[in-house]
Amino acid sequence: MFQYYLDLALRSLKRNKALTALMVFAVALGIGASMTTLTVFHVLSGDPIPGASGTLFYPQLDPQDMDGYQPGKEPPAQVTWIDGMNLLRAHRGVRQALMTGGAVPVQPAQSDLDPFFSDARYTTADFFAMFQAPFLYGHGWNAADDDAKARVAVITRKLNDKLFGGKDSTGQTLRIKDTAFRVIGVLGDWRPNPHFYDLNTGGYRGVEDAFLPLTTFRDLRLDRNGSMDCWGRGGGDEDHLETATCVWLQFWVQLDDASQAAAYKQFLVNYSREQHDLGRFQRPPNVRLRSLMQWLDYNKVVPSDVRLQVYLAFGFLLVCLVNTVGLMLAKFMRRAGELGVRRALGASRRNVFAQLLVESGVIGLAGGLGGLGLALLGLWAVRHQPSDYAELARLDPTMLLTTFLLAVGASLLAGLLPAWRACQVAPALQLKSQ
Amino acid sequence: MDILPILATLRRHKVTATLLILQIALTCAIVCNAVFLITQRLHRMDMPSGVAEHELVHLRLADIGRRDDEKARTAEDLALLRQIPGVTEVASVNQVPFGNSSNNSGIKLDPKQSQSTLNMTTYFGENLAQAFGVQLVSGRMLQPDDYMDFDAVVHAAQAGDLKHLPSVIVITQALAERLWPGQSALGKQIYLGSEVPLRVVGVVRGLVRPSIWDDAMAQYTGILPVRVFDGNYILRTAPGERDRVLKAAIAALKKSDPHRVVIAQHIWDDMRSDFFRQDRAMAVLLVGVCIALLVVTALGIVGLGSFWVAQRRRQIGVRRALGATRANILHYFQTENFLLATIGIGLGMVLAYGINLFLMQHYELPRLPAIYFPVGAVALWLIGQVAVLGPALRAAAVPPVVATRSV
Structure with missing residues (x-):
C-alpha cells in the first residue's frame, strides 16, 4: 500500500515540476537556515567538561x-x-x-x-x-x-x-x-x-x-x-x-x-x-x-547575536512552512476531482488522507536532504567568518538527527492541514461537476 | 473595481487565502525588524572615532627579556621613528581607539559621592592628541610640563601624594556635555576615583574608547598627562605613505634592539574594520535573510496565483464570453492580490510591533521608527503586484471560447 502511495505521490509531484521544486526549495531553505543557527547555538552553549x-x-x-x-x-x-x-x-x-x-x-x-x-x-x-x-x-x-x-x-x-x-x-x-x-x-x-x-x-x-x-x-x-x-x-x-x-x-x-x-x-x-x-x-x-x-x-557567554540568529532562522522556517502549506493545499484541492473518483471507487477517507500525507512526506524528505546540504554550506560559511568560535561550527550526529526529524516532522505537519481539508471533499459533488 | 465579488470568491478559498495572508504578515513583520536591525548595525559601524583615521599607523613591540631602561629606550625609539621620512607625529601610548584593551576609571564630581558619576576611559601618552589628530574645540591641549612618568604617578597614587599626581585633564565634548550640560567645562573639577582632583583644561571634539560595552558611553574619554613606556607606538603620516612607514618603522626598531618581538602592527583603518566585523557579518546575514524571505513569499504568490488561475479557467472564459475585457480579468487578479496583501500587511504591522517590543526587552534596541511601517507596506504591495502579474496575464489571455468547452 505504502509503495502504491509513494508511486502516486511521485507521479503527482512530477506532473508539476516547478511547483514541487518550489515547495522543496522553500522547506530546504528554512531547514538549512534553522539548522545552521541551531548548530552554532548548540556548540556555543555546550558543556565544556561533560560529566565533571x-x-x-x-x-x-x-x-x-x-x-x-x-x-x-x-x-x-x-x-x-x-x-x-x-x-x-x-x-x-x-x-x-x-x-x-x-x-x-x-x-x-x-x-x-x-x-x-x-x-x-x-x-x-x-x-x-x-x-x-x-x-x-x-x-x-x-x-x-x-x-x-x-x-x-x-x-x-x-x-x-x-x-x-x-x-x-x-x-x-x-x-x-x-x-x-x-x-x-x-x-x-x-x-x-x-x-x-x-x-x-x-x-x-x-x-x-x-x-x-x-x-x-x-x-x-x-x-x-x-x-x-x-x-x-x-x-x-x-x-x-x-x-x-x-x-x-x-x-x-x-x-x-x-x-x-x-x-x-x-x-x-x-x-x-x-x-x-x-x-x-x-x-x-x-x-x-x-x-x-x-x-x-x-556571564551570558553565548553571544546575543547568535541567539538572535536562531530566532530569525526559525521565523524564516515558519514563513517557508506556511508557504508550503498554502501551495500544498492549493494543489490538493485542485485534485479534488481525482480524489473524488478514488473515494467513489471505494477508498476510505483514511486511505486518501494517508496517500496525501505520503506525498507531503516525500516533499519533507527531499526538503530535509536539501536543508542538510544548505546547513553544511551554511556552517562552512560560518567557519570562514572571523570569529573565535568559527572553527567549532560543525554538525555532530545529534544535530544531524535533529535536522532530519525537524525536516520530516515539519513537512508532515505542513501536510496535515491540506490532506485533511482535501479528504473532506464530498465525492458526489466532485463527480457531478465533471 | 468592484471588490465584493472578489471577497465572495475568497470566502470559498478561506484556508488558502488565510495562509497567504499569514505568510505576507510574517514576512512583513520579520523584514521590517530585520531592516531596522541592519540600519542599526550600519549606523554603529559608522561610529566616529575622533582620530585622523586614514593617517595612522599602530605598532606594538614586546621585549623578550627583562629590561630596566624602558624610559631611555622609549625616548630612543621615538627619536628613530621621528626620523622616518613622511612621519609627522609620533607618540608612545597606553591604548588605542578600537584596540579592545583599555584602562578605565570611575569619576566623581564630588569626592564625597558614594557612587561614581560615570566610567570613563583614560588615555596616557605624551603628544598623544597630536599624533592621533584629535581636534581641540576649546581650551588647550596638554603641554610638555604637565606630563609625569607613569611609574612615578603609580607610586604617588599609592602614597596618596597629590603633589606628584596629574592635576589637569583634557576631555571629550560628549563627556563635558554629559557632566555639565550647556555649560563650559573649562576650569571645572572632576575626581578620578575619589581622591585625585583634575581640572579640565581642554575639550576635544571626540576620541572613542578602545573597548565599547555601551554605545552611549563610547565617547566618555579623558586624556591625562602621563608618559608611558610600553612599546605601544602611534605614527601619523600621509595616507599613501602608511605601508612604507610601517615597514620602515619595524625595520628601524628591530635594528636598534633585536631582542624584541612585534606583537601588533596595523594600518589604522584595519582596526576599525576588525572592531566591527561582527556587526558587518550580522548585517550581511540579515540582508540575506530579507532577500530570501521576499523571494520565497513572491514565489509563493506566483505559485498560488497560478493555481487559482488554472482552477478558474472556466469561470474566466464565462466572464470573457459575457463581455468582460482582458483588462477586467487582469485587474480582477491584481485587486485580489492587493486585498490579500493589505490584510497581510495590516496584520504584519501589529506583529512587527510585537517583535520589536520583544527585541527591545532582550537586545536594548530602540523602538521601531514609524517610517518603517509605510515603507514596509509599500515594499510588500509592490512585491505582491509584481509576483501576481505573471499569473494574472495568463488569466487575461484565457479566450472566451473556453466557456463552451468542458475542462
Missing part, C-alpha cells in the same frame, strides 16, 4: 571598600592575590586552582625560528586533574613545584609540534624570557568550549599554549593579560600585584556533592567575616558559589 562540570564551582568574595557599596550588589568576578592564596591554602575543596592568563616570549632553540609570543596560563598544581586535561606525554607539576617557584612548563601539542617536531619533549629545555624552563608535560587534544576558566580572554578561543606555575610567573615578572579591577589606592603597578587592592585572578574549586558545596559556601561566609574582623574586608559578607554552568549562564 557539576562538581566545579567558582567562588566569589567581596573584598572592596565601602566606596560605591550597595547591598545586594554582585561581588567582583575575580579574586585578589591574598584571597586567592588563602582559599588555595585552606584546601577546603577536593581540588582547587588559582590562575590568570598572560603572554610569554618563547625563544626557540632552532636558529630558523624567530622568537614569538605565546599565550600562557599561570596556575597551580591541581589545574590539570581538576579540569581533566589529557596528557600526551609526561604530567603536570605538584604543590612542591608551586612552592619552589619551579621553572617547569606544560605545553600543548601545537607548541610541541612547533618547537620539538611532535616528539616527546619532556625533560627538554624551553627558553622563555631569557629563562630556561623544563618541559614536564605535553597536553593531548583539549579544547573546552567555552574557555570557561577565564572568560576575560575570549569566550571561545582555544586553551593557552604554555602552562606555568603561578608563583614562577610572579617571580619572573612575566606579562599578564585579562581584566583587573581596583579600588582605593590600588593601581596597575606590576611590581606590587600581591598586595594591590585589585581583583585579577580566577579561583576554581572542585566539590563532589551538594553537602560539600553547602559547607564550602559557609566557609566563604566565615572567611569573609574573619577578614572583616581583621580589618581587610569592609563590607558585610557577600559571597557566591556558582557551578560551572551557572557561571557561564550568569
Whole structure:
C-alpha cells in the first residue's frame, strides 16, 4: 500500500515540476537556515567538561571598600592575590586552582625560528586533574613545584609540534624570557568550549599554549593579560600585584556533592567575616558559589547575536512552512476531482488522507536532504567568518538527527492541514461537476 | 473595481487565502525588524572615532627579556621613528581607539559621592592628541610640563601624594556635555576615583574608547598627562605613505634592539574594520535573510496565483464570453492580490510591533521608527503586484471560447 502511495505521490509531484521544486526549495531553505543557527547555538552553549562540570564551582568574595557599596550588589568576578592564596591554602575543596592568563616570549632553540609570543596560563598544581586535561606525554607539576617557584612548563601539542617536531619533549629545555624552563608535560587534544576558566580572554578561543606555575610567573615578572579591577589606592603597578587592592585572578574549586558545596559556601561566609574582623574586608559578607554552568549562564557567554540568529532562522522556517502549506493545499484541492473518483471507487477517507500525507512526506524528505546540504554550506560559511568560535561550527550526529526529524516532522505537519481539508471533499459533488 | 465579488470568491478559498495572508504578515513583520536591525548595525559601524583615521599607523613591540631602561629606550625609539621620512607625529601610548584593551576609571564630581558619576576611559601618552589628530574645540591641549612618568604617578597614587599626581585633564565634548550640560567645562573639577582632583583644561571634539560595552558611553574619554613606556607606538603620516612607514618603522626598531618581538602592527583603518566585523557579518546575514524571505513569499504568490488561475479557467472564459475585457480579468487578479496583501500587511504591522517590543526587552534596541511601517507596506504591495502579474496575464489571455468547452 505504502509503495502504491509513494508511486502516486511521485507521479503527482512530477506532473508539476516547478511547483514541487518550489515547495522543496522553500522547506530546504528554512531547514538549512534553522539548522545552521541551531548548530552554532548548540556548540556555543555546550558543556565544556561533560560529566565533571557539576562538581566545579567558582567562588566569589567581596573584598572592596565601602566606596560605591550597595547591598545586594554582585561581588567582583575575580579574586585578589591574598584571597586567592588563602582559599588555595585552606584546601577546603577536593581540588582547587588559582590562575590568570598572560603572554610569554618563547625563544626557540632552532636558529630558523624567530622568537614569538605565546599565550600562557599561570596556575597551580591541581589545574590539570581538576579540569581533566589529557596528557600526551609526561604530567603536570605538584604543590612542591608551586612552592619552589619551579621553572617547569606544560605545553600543548601545537607548541610541541612547533618547537620539538611532535616528539616527546619532556625533560627538554624551553627558553622563555631569557629563562630556561623544563618541559614536564605535553597536553593531548583539549579544547573546552567555552574557555570557561577565564572568560576575560575570549569566550571561545582555544586553551593557552604554555602552562606555568603561578608563583614562577610572579617571580619572573612575566606579562599578564585579562581584566583587573581596583579600588582605593590600588593601581596597575606590576611590581606590587600581591598586595594591590585589585581583583585579577580566577579561583576554581572542585566539590563532589551538594553537602560539600553547602559547607564550602559557609566557609566563604566565615572567611569573609574573619577578614572583616581583621580589618581587610569592609563590607558585610557577600559571597557566591556558582557551578560551572551557572557561571557561564550568569556571564551570558553565548553571544546575543547568535541567539538572535536562531530566532530569525526559525521565523524564516515558519514563513517557508506556511508557504508550503498554502501551495500544498492549493494543489490538493485542485485534485479534488481525482480524489473524488478514488473515494467513489471505494477508498476510505483514511486511505486518501494517508496517500496525501505520503506525498507531503516525500516533499519533507527531499526538503530535509536539501536543508542538510544548505546547513553544511551554511556552517562552512560560518567557519570562514572571523570569529573565535568559527572553527567549532560543525554538525555532530545529534544535530544531524535533529535536522532530519525537524525536516520530516515539519513537512508532515505542513501536510496535515491540506490532506485533511482535501479528504473532506464530498465525492458526489466532485463527480457531478465533471 | 468592484471588490465584493472578489471577497465572495475568497470566502470559498478561506484556508488558502488565510495562509497567504499569514505568510505576507510574517514576512512583513520579520523584514521590517530585520531592516531596522541592519540600519542599526550600519549606523554603529559608522561610529566616529575622533582620530585622523586614514593617517595612522599602530605598532606594538614586546621585549623578550627583562629590561630596566624602558624610559631611555622609549625616548630612543621615538627619536628613530621621528626620523622616518613622511612621519609627522609620533607618540608612545597606553591604548588605542578600537584596540579592545583599555584602562578605565570611575569619576566623581564630588569626592564625597558614594557612587561614581560615570566610567570613563583614560588615555596616557605624551603628544598623544597630536599624533592621533584629535581636534581641540576649546581650551588647550596638554603641554610638555604637565606630563609625569607613569611609574612615578603609580607610586604617588599609592602614597596618596597629590603633589606628584596629574592635576589637569583634557576631555571629550560628549563627556563635558554629559557632566555639565550647556555649560563650559573649562576650569571645572572632576575626581578620578575619589581622591585625585583634575581640572579640565581642554575639550576635544571626540576620541572613542578602545573597548565599547555601551554605545552611549563610547565617547566618555579623558586624556591625562602621563608618559608611558610600553612599546605601544602611534605614527601619523600621509595616507599613501602608511605601508612604507610601517615597514620602515619595524625595520628601524628591530635594528636598534633585536631582542624584541612585534606583537601588533596595523594600518589604522584595519582596526576599525576588525572592531566591527561582527556587526558587518550580522548585517550581511540579515540582508540575506530579507532577500530570501521576499523571494520565497513572491514565489509563493506566483505559485498560488497560478493555481487559482488554472482552477478558474472556466469561470474566466464565462466572464470573457459575457463581455468582460482582458483588462477586467487582469485587474480582477491584481485587486485580489492587493486585498490579500493589505490584510497581510495590516496584520504584519501589529506583529512587527510585537517583535520589536520583544527585541527591545532582550537586545536594548530602540523602538521601531514609524517610517518603517509605510515603507514596509509599500515594499510588500509592490512585491505582491509584481509576483501576481505573471499569473494574472495568463488569466487575461484565457479566450472566451473556453466557456463552451468542458475542462
